[in-house]
Amino acid sequence: MIRLTAGELAAKLGLNCCGPSERVVCGAASLGEAAEEQLAFVGSAKYFEAGRASKAGTVVAPPGYEPAEGQAVIESPQPRAHFAAALGVLYPLTTTAAGVHPAAFVDPTAVVDPTAEIGPGVRIGPNSRIGARTRVLHGTSIGAGVVVGDDCLIYPRASVYDRVLIGSRCVLHSGCVIGADGFGFEFSAGRFHKVPQVGTVEIGDDVEIGANTCVDRAALGVTVIGTGTKLDNMVHIAHNSRIGKHVVIAAQTGLAGGVTIGDYAIVGGQVGVGDKARIESRAVVGSGAGILTSKIVRAGEPVWGTPARPLRQYLAQLATLARLSKRKGGT
Amino acid sequence: MIRLTAGELAAKLGLNCCGPSERVVCGAASLGEAAEEQLAFVGSAKYFEAGRASKAGTVVAPPGYEPAEGQAVIESPQPRAHFAAALGVLYPLTTTAAGVHPAAFVDPTAVVDPTAEIGPGVRIGPNSRIGARTRVLHGTSIGAGVVVGDDCLIYPRASVYDRVLIGSRCVLHSGCVIGADGFGFEFSAGRFHKVPQVGTVEIGDDVEIGANTCVDRAALGVTVIGTGTKLDNMVHIAHNSRIGKHVVIAAQTGLAGGVTIGDYAIVGGQVGVGDKARIESRAVVGSGAGILTSKIVRAGEPVWGTPARPLRQYLAQLATLARLSKRKGGT
Amino acid sequence: MIRLTAGELAAKLGLNCCGPSERVVCGAASLGEAAEEQLAFVGSAKYFEAGRASKAGTVVAPPGYEPAEGQAVIESPQPRAHFAAALGVLYPLTTTAAGVHPAAFVDPTAVVDPTAEIGPGVRIGPNSRIGARTRVLHGTSIGAGVVVGDDCLIYPRASVYDRVLIGSRCVLHSGCVIGADGFGFEFSAGRFHKVPQVGTVEIGDDVEIGANTCVDRAALGVTVIGTGTKLDNMVHIAHNSRIGKHVVIAAQTGLAGGVTIGDYAIVGGQVGVGDKARIESRAVVGSGAGILTSKIVRAGEPVWGTPARPLRQYLAQLATLARLSKRKGGT
Secondary structure: OOOEEHHHHHHHHOOEEEOOOOOEEOOEOOOOOOOOOOEEEOOOHHHHHHHHHOOOOEEEEOOOOOOOOOOEEEEOOOHHHHHHHHHHHHOOOOOOOOEEOOOOEEOOOOEEOOOOEEOOOOEEOOOOEEOOOOEEOOOOEEOOOOEEOOOOEEOOOOEEOOOOEEOOOOEEOOOOEEEEOOOOEEEEOOEEEEOOOOOEEEEOOOOEEOOOOEEEOOOOOEEEEOOOOEEOOOOEEOOOOEEOOOOEEOOOOEEOOOOEEOOOOEEOOOOEEOOOOEEOOOOEEOOOOEEOOOOEEOOOOOEEOOOOEEHHHHHHHHHHHHHHHHHOOOO | OOOEEHHHHHHHHOOEEEOOOOOEEOOEOOOOOOOOOOEEEOOOHHHHHHHHHOOOOEEEEOOOOOOOOOOEEEEOOOHHHHHHHHHHHHOOOOOOOOEEOOOOEEOOOOEEOOOOEEOOOOEEOOOOEEOOOOEEOOOOEEOOOOEEOOOOEEOOOOEEOOOOEEOOOOEEOOOOEEEEOOOOEEEEOOEEEEOOOOOEEEEOOOOEEOOOOEEEOOOOOEEEEOOOOEEOOOOEEOOOOEEOOOOEEOOOOEEOOOOEEOOOOEEOOOOEEOOOOEEOOOOEEOOOOEEOOOOEEOOOOOEEOOOOEEHHHHHHHHHHHHHHHHHOOOO | OOOEEHHHHHHHHOOEEEOOOOOEEOOEOOOOOOOOOOEEEOOOHHHHHHHHHOOOOEEEEOOOOOOOOOOEEEEOOOHHHHHHHHHHHHOOOOOOOOEEOOOOEEOOOOEEOOOOEEOOOOEEOOOOEEOOOOEEOOOOEEOOOOEEOOOOEEOOOOEEOOOOEEOOOOEEOOOOEEEEOOOOEEEEOOEEEEOOOOOEEEEOOOOEEOOOOEEEOOOOOEEEEOOOOEEOOOOEEOOOOEEOOOOEEOOOOEEOOOOEEOOOOEEOOOOEEOOOOEEOOOOEEOOOOEEOOOOEEOOOOOEEOOOOEEHHHHHHHHHHHHHHHHHOOOO
């Protein structure tokens, strides 16, 4: 962990420090849990009192905040965002240990940038390419013909199947599986026959993929995850889905095949989306919603429930049911 | 990728080729995305126009299809199935690289067929047996006393616990876990005590297990996955469940303990099935349904919703709720 | 497998054996499936007949049970619990093979107890500590600054990120990921910026974590899993959640950020819990329930449905809907 003064930290953030700028900052915590050498943040005027009651020696706070005695203040119009930036300073990522670990299995036809780090037990298949400063950590499996861009961080024990393309500055967490076969079978003569899944997956830049999340390859063509999109843990993206840019999908949500999601859409956790449904740009889907096959969800009012409907309608129906049930002596 | 002529491909499929049979085929795509050297398929008369508008140089199409100028036609009464077969020709699976990688950890008491492939970092535990031409790829963990049949494909980073039996021609995707302990505890004296899970898992032939899917071992006896059954990604099969033959279960569905599913049943995604429920042969369960403990689901009408009920009943209830809510001015 | 006589087994359990105590016991099964040399149990008077009809040569049974001819009886006031204890005798866990496998990657600054077992392909990061008799099996990834207590069993291919603390006697199944980043982003200037997740995870003693389950690290501070708590497969615990002691959470349940669960609560499978909701001590949440953000669930009546409500209310509403729908000719 880094140790610096409040003044030095403020300077790194391009902000002013008021009060005892020589205070040491070493780590960060919430207002309620911070200790003297830790940084906390006061999000808005609503938290001024909590800020003064906090034991944090240094706080990021908006203009107008009056600190507790002895508290250093790093003044910011956006305390939350600057606090996040401060975390990057206080807890720097481990830097890349350039080079291929002697116990990695790199195919002779693979091209690994000399500034990349390939950890022990990692496999890189034939004709794959790993970009500059990208870290591929312990035990990860990279297939054949895969391209990974620059400055990516692939945590231990991820799986990337053959021919998947991954942009730059992506983060893949442990246990994610990118490019496994789509779930496609033809039924004939009393049994299911596998339809070869010959497409692939393309992942843009700045994408984060959560732990144990699965993105299946397309049957034909590509499954797409757009630039800037963030997937939480255990999300399932089936074959041929196309997710736009800067989309957020919370944990345990599942998309069936051929789903389209527009840019800046927000999808809650445990949502189920049927085949070929379309969630339009900037639409919002509440947690646990179920979206039927081929349904279109538009921007505007968030949708909830199964089958997904506008929030007001969903709430009205819940209220109706409760009222009728009560009137009949149900409860 | 394979390169051949339309005529050669038709011959391999046992079909006729009409038109310019010397056209080169190299890869496949959908009608809308295919390029000149790619194969596409025309599923039925409904797609005749799209077929003629496609840039695909060669199509698999039903009798009666009139091709675009210069388009080769591989005529088939079942274009979809023959297209799937063509994919197998155009994108052959990597052949097995027989032998044990020097960086695999194979117990001296394990028996690996000389035609099998054991990848780097794989572990094969004591007394386990790996069949002919089976591929066990990078980093997979096979416990003790496991039997894997012939011609299986186990992708990187799968886990198979002790004593699990797996048939022939099975496909196990990355991250799946077969044979972990069932979730069994006895509560006494203020805490939970583990009930040793001493049963195992038996998987038939031709089974496919999706990425990150979990099949728990039985408390006593066996958890069974029948021949020909296909499980999608992140499916949870709890201890002592018995799944029949040629069953399909879509992603993120979970079965509690002791569930029975009959042959040819179809279960959608994100379904929850309570303890000891029984889904009968050929029954159909809609995505997102919740099946209560000990409930029996019969073949015939598909069931939907929670608690799961016949589709018509489910739809009628949704309609009633919408109508009542509207009448009361809800929306 | 262990082979002993009914008398010897009874002695190990501190119980009496009636009848032919020289019968061999070698393995266990259910009453319906047991063979002559297997142990089964008769849970209560309800099963007396099944006990007598069973082929089991030895049974654990309550006082008053009259055995079949030639059947040995180990008499117990708590047959189920003593049967579980007998399983531990009949199927002992593999003992620890103390030592570090030559193909493990243990950082020179890590401290591994000489009685611990570190399997092939395992990585232990800088400054981490592994306690006495703990087994870390094939391919598992342990980050930097991690502490694992004594007598833990970590199955192959688990992931533990940096700085996570794990107590003693814990079991971690294959594919679980402990300490991946919480899902935290700040939106500004048209894109999401990662909020560094600088907290960690603390896991108490006697915790069991299911296969492919994910417990995310806190943004700041800690995500806590209390002593004695059991998580089933594919459970998602988001950043900063705090789970009490002796809690049970069934498969595929997901907790959003900052959720609190009190001691001895029971949460079914596929439950979704919104941000900052609180499930109080000894509360019971039915499978598939959806608990809204900031909602408080109290002990007493179990809750069901989405949004979660007391079971009686939920049932009354289902009944109302069914009745109204029928009256209108819906079905």
